[in-house]
Amino acid sequence: MRTPIIAGNWKMNKTVAETLELVREIRQSLGEAPEQVEVVLCPPFTSLWVAKNSLGRSKFSLGAQNLYWEPKGAFTGEISPVMLAELATYAIIGHSERRQYFGETDETVNKKIQAALAVGLKPIVCVGEVLAEFEAGKTNEVVRRQMRGAFAGLVPEQVQNVVIAYEPVWAIGTGKAATGPGANAVVAQAIRGTLAEMFGGEVAQATRVQYGGSVTPANIAEFMEQPDLDGALVGGASLKAADFVEIVRATAKAKS
Ligand code: PEP
Secondary structure, eight states: OOOEEEEOOOOOOOOHHHHHHHHHHHHHHHOOOOOTSEEEEOOHHHHHHHHHHTTSSOOOEEEEEOOOOSSSSSTTTTOOOOHTTTOOOEEEEEOHHHHHHHHHHHHHHHHHHHHHHHHTTTEEEEOOOOOOHHHTOHHHHHHHHHHHHHHOOOOOOHHHOOOOEEEGGGTTTTSOOOOOHHHHHHIIIHHHHHHHHHHHHHHHHEEEEEEEESSTTTTHHHHHHHTTTOOOEESSSGGGGHHHHHHHHHHHHHHH
8 A cells, every 4th residue: 555645845945934823824724744645845944943853753754855975065056955854754866957057967966865865855756858858759769768867776675765757847837737547657667667577576566656737626536546646746726725724635535
């Protein structure tokens, strides 16, 4: 059984005061996080501490949006996994915006995954093709390459603590989501297929894989009806409490 996981990627949005307000609104509307779904909030680094205090002992989890792979040192402006381990349970690694704007590669993604796991942080590893690759029919090839790069050198026991997000880059923030069956096929073939080759069939079936890309309350059910999709990584819609809560509720319903 794979527990579905809905994560809100707030990106570079929300001040400390706005974070407290959004956390309050989500909790007021949802109450306690439902049993059937793991709910993760990923605010900016600057809001992790207040979000953690505000959430207290509730069942919501926190995630960071990035990290650097060294534990400490002269790396001005970077945040280490050791620092984040005090504040968060998860860390998003390899988001397409980091690959596109900040030079993230399969190799740096791999270093970050290893560094996160070494301190007990659970990576949410993002993979996905850009529009030109999608149109050229290269989706599976690209995703398989990203998977092999990201997971190089890991052992099966480590993969248990990793969540993967399949995020077609052309669907992120564009309002043009993939289709449920289309996303499911990529996850089944390219993601679980590569996991099976690298770590065996049991790991491939046990690993949680989210869909990400223009998820809304209106389309979440289409994705959650798919057998290989175990939740979603939600960008824009995670900034509105009502939308995020509806996505969590619809996931609980579809997967129960
Ligand atoms: C994301 O940031 O990972 C994402 C999927 O964004 P959006 O939901 O806005 O497309």
